[in-house]
Amino acid sequence: MSDGDQAPGSAIKRFLRDKLAVNRAVGYMLITRGWQFFAAPVTIYLIYKFFGEDLQGYYYLFHSLLAAQIFFELGLNHILSLLASHEWSHLKFNEAGEVIGEQRAFERLSTISQFGDRWYRFMLLLFLPGLIIGGLIVIQNPDQPTSFWKFPWVVAVVLNAISLTYQPRLAVLEGCNQVTTVNFVRMFQAVIGSLVVWTAILSGWGIWTVAAANSVRLGWEIFLVNFRYRTMFKSLKSNSETDRFSWKDEAWPLQWRLAIQSIGGYFSSYFFIPVIDQFYGKAAAGRMGMTWSIVSNLQAASLSWVQTRMPEFGMLVAKRKIAELEQKMLRIGAISVSLFLSAGGAFVAGVWLLTYFNSDAANRFLTPGQVGFLVLATLFLQLSWVMHSYVRLFKKDPFLLQNVISASITGISAVYFGRHYGVTGIVVSYFLISICYTIPVSSWLLLAHRKTIKPHDDASSEKPSA
Structure with a gap:
């Protein structure tokens, strides 16, 4: 069959593979995000139909507080995946599913995996009481009986705590280039999760959802x-x-920086909902929560192109194929940012149409202008995330001070401008911080890092594939 006679399906596959760099791992994640994109309007409609504005606020406040899991992960997931990817370049599976290959790499991977297990078991002891008590303090509402939300909150935290203990092994799996299988399972997880949420809402479970x-x-x-x-x-x-791997020397110099930045990341995103809740109540927090959930899902979908290739990029660094790495990462990063810009613009337009036609559903979102600032701020932060990811592939992280300053300014601005200027004050200050500080400083640090890459790194690299 000639090229011109090839089936349409083959042409589509070639376009996705060659033009948009979609491999199976990205494909499964895109299906997952596509399902979430389809399911989100259904979930939002059901919340709008069966939840009051205050219950919507509780729903998203629960999610924002559970995201405080960041304080206990302390950046370790990224570290485990990165370190595992370096070792996996010398390993593989045998027919029985056991890991085989170079003995030194095997021993190091084993040590990395076991350390991750111990770390998260210890964090579990802090996570359970810390988050339960913190939630009981933040969520309290004199207008609602404690029994309305207290027991659902405790159960949700316990389930999240158990899930926390599985995170190190999932990170190791992704680092061992098993992203395709992990994403395949997550695809089913997303579908069944949505069906369970819909069933719970329709069955009147309320916040137990x-x-x-x-x-x-x-x-x-x-x-x-x-x-x-x-x-x-x-x-x-x-x-x-074994002593072949030193966590103190090889991982901790990067992890403590990521830990601080992960904590800062909470204040740059999830912190907005509790702030709005404290100043303006559950209904206003619910509007911010619903809007932010859509923006963050769009960003997560577009970041799939980069995230699923991090193990591949890590192996390129280990083999010192720097030219090939930069060629691929520049292309993938551009696709990721462009897709988010397109999807974010469509979301802003959708909210504007709801407002223009005076739909009651518009009252469950931020205003079109506020959504626009939130989308633009997230776009610039996504661009900086791609820059940071490139540098961290080299087990370096010069972004500590930048991210600490950015998170501090963002958190302080959210409290100050949120209190005096409402949600508009929060999203506008968020946008200004991202474009006036985060992007310029990230670009400067990226260029400074590239100057430290020795010329012979490229000389030993293979010629990049076309």
Whole structure:
């Protein structure tokens, strides 16, 4: 069959592969995000139909507080994935699903995996009481009986805590270039999770819907780690830890920086909802929560192009193929940012149409102008995220001071401008910080890092593929 006679499906596959750099891992994640994009309007409609404005506020406030899991992960997920990717370049699976290959790399990967398990088990002891008590303090509302939200909150935290213990192994899996399988499972997780949420809302479960959704997430993580990759982790655990890997020397210099920045990341995103709740109540927090959930989902979908290739990029660094790395990352990063800009613009237009036609649904979102500033701020932050990811592939992180300053300014601005100028004050200050500070400083630090890459790194690289 000639090129001109090839089936339309083949042409579409070639376009996705060659023009948009869509591989199977990205494809599964895109299906997941596509489902979430389809499911989000259904969920939003059901929340609008069956939740009052205050209950909507509780729903998104729960999600924003559960995101405080960042304070306990302390950037370790990214570190585990990065370190595993460097070792996996010398390893593979045998037919039984066990890890085999270079002995030194195997021992190091085993140590990395076991350290991650210990770290998260320790964090579990802090996570449970810390988040339960913190939530009981923040969520309290004199207009609602405590029993309305207290028990659902405790159950949601317990489920999240158990899920926390599975995060290190999921990170190791992604670092071992198993992103395709992980994303395949997450695709089913997203579909079933949405169906459970819809069923819970229609059945009148109210705020218990959050706990129901968390139980689905935990169930799929148990399946992936304890069943699908049971042999892999059993083979890694059978190997006693060695001194071939020094966490203090190789990982901690990067992790403590990521930890501080992860904490700062909370104040740059999820912190807005509790602030609005404290000043303007559950209904206003619900509008911010629903708007932010859509913007963050659009960003997550567009970041799929970069995130699913981080193990591949890590292996290129390990092999010192710097020219090929930069060529691929520049292209993938441009696709990611462009897609978010397009999707974000469509969302702003959608909210404007709801407002123009005086739809009651418009009252559940921020105003079109506020949404526009939020989308633009997120766009610039996504661009800076791509820059940061490139540098961190080299086990370096010069962004600590920048991110601490950015998070501090963002948190302080959210409280000050939110109190005096409402939601508009928060989103406009968020936008100004991203364009006037985050982007210029990130660009400067990226260029400074590139100057430290020695010329012979490229000389030893293979010629990039066309």
